Amino acid sequence: MTAIDAPVVDTAADGLNIVAFCCHYCAYAAADMAGSLRMQYPQSVKVVKLPCTGKLDVQLILDAFEHGADGVMIAGCMEGDCHYQQGNLNAKRRAAYSQDLLRSIGLEAERVRMFNMSSAMANRWAAAVTEMDETVQKLGPSPLRRGRKAAAEE
């Protein structure tokens, strides 16, 4: 069962692939505003819109990595202001759990990170993307990508 079948992640690309799961009410709006304001931030992020980060399953995060993501960002509303009450708190738990799962197979937990912002915080979005990009740059491309490339070349 793979919830992301279509290549959201471009495994052929040489740049980093970071998938950002954004909630419709806050994070996506903030990203949108950042775009309208022509803010400058790294282009390594591909946005996947969710109605709420509470929709996020651990499986989605693992699928992203299995299909070649170097990092996964989860961006939701400020804690206490989730449009669906506690969706972002559920996402927080699952993000932490997925970090444990990554560690259990030898992947760095820092490749998964959650950020909170309100719909007006365009600069917060830009800052989050920049931070995430820096973190993943330091870690390097996901070891799984190398494996896939090697397997593809055989």
Add this chain to the structure above:
Amino acid sequence: MNASNGTTSRLASILKHGHFAVTTELGPPKNADPEIVRAKARLLRGCADAVNITDNQTAIVRMSSIAAGVIARQEGLEPVIQMTCRDRNRLAMQSDLLGAYALGMRNVLCLSGDHQTFGNHPQAKNVHDIDSMQLVQMVVGLRDRGCFQCGEEIKGDNPRFFVGAAENPFGDPFDWRPYRLAKKAKAGADFIQTQLVFNVPRFREFMRRVVDLGVTEELSILAGVGPLKSPAAARYMRDQVPGMDVPDEIVERMEAAGRGIEDKKARTAAYRETGIQICVEMIGELREIKGVAGIHLMAIEWEDAVPIVTERAKLLPRPALEPETSACPPPH
């Protein structure tokens, strides 16, 4: 009190004759050396009417109660064999009891047993085929009905033990404890040894309820007492041992005993002296409570204190009884 249905237990006789009974404890060694048992037995000889031989106490493996009891008996003690429900099923229990009786044991204390997670073999499977109350019933059945637990008649010599059980007057639920004691009387217990008593007023209340229920007409209660070695020991018992009630005044009295004494050796001696003194005073108070038929003196890893406490509490010498009623061979 059905104490002497054919038992030749000294403890049974002492209680039957209305003497204030004294029992104490001997902890077997964590090895196979009989000399250790003999040395402890020699210390305790003459201080008590019977001596409990513990059974893998706190779930730590030690020489078996029956084996150590046989060695202790050779040194002139009358043992009280302890048997927990944790380590043996009903077959092993009855088998061990047949052997114990054949080897001269005459008293059995029936216990649930500390959970094995406390001891040195926490990975073991525990048994608990029957509980302590059912064990009392079973041992009484061996004696009075001459039958095994399954109902089969014992052909030939049946074991005729004087049967004891334990009770914790300070355990929860406090209100239920006297009724649980009544159940043990119904099960046929002849005597009870209680957990260490430090809170005399609370114990007095417990005894009042027990006497009211008529329990003391069916069995004999021996109150648990023990000398404290140090204030640390007092604090440990108050704070870390479930079901123990050690009033703050006693802890404070122990602490006060060492104040102002610089020399460590002298301070230790002062603590011990106070611990013994408190114990002696407690015995004096407990003797006055209606329904208390004796004391069970527990000096854990401090058997030396037993002769001192019994002497000071004016419990010595132990009463002499007719030779044929005693199961102990005369000391050589």
Add this chain to the structure above:
Amino acid sequence: MIVAEQKPLAEIRALVGDAKRVLVVGCGTCVTVCFAGGAKEAGVLGSLLRMGAQLDGNVKDVSEVTVQRQCEREYLDGIREQVEQADAVLSLGCGIGVQAIAEQFPNAIVVPGLNTSFLGKPAAHGEWVERCAACGNCLLGVTGGICPIARCAKQLLNGPCGGSSKGKCEVGTGDSKPDCAWQLIYDKLKAQDRLHLITEVAPPKDWRTSRDGGPRRIVREDLKLPSTGGQK
């Protein structure tokens, strides 16, 4: 319900070993409800096995399938082909499910992904507690609905023991200390004015109906179907 939890991933990977084609079988009943071996858990484990193998420089073909209940042969019939194609079957069912798969597919190599622990219920979301020991002779009617076989650490029928303190069992520390079953029984019967149920000495239990009597079996003649070619 049966309560289980997943084995550590390292142990699961060791059990799967070098098998190239792995079928992860989830179960849709008890282990789904305790979040140990349902469809979601099977999916996550599948991903971890694939990625873990890849990181080690191997390739594993891991697929997942979940059946309603692994313990019933009709549900397992549906996955026959997948089982036959796999080099190893990783069952996320309880111990019964693992064995059912092994019995139905005698040539399959079946390994367990869970440690089946006890019969119990959720105490809160994410917390399960043991309630039944399957002793085969239920005595809940005389203990106010609280089981001393499952909930008393010493399985006392005439409890409590001397270690009961402030309503807690002597076993364990801090939050892991279980309630004293006999304190609960006493409180319940006292509140319902039914203490007479525990004033008599309860006799020794007949453990033959329990696991001590040997592996158990129940047959209902009224339910047995005629065999093909039989008289009915």
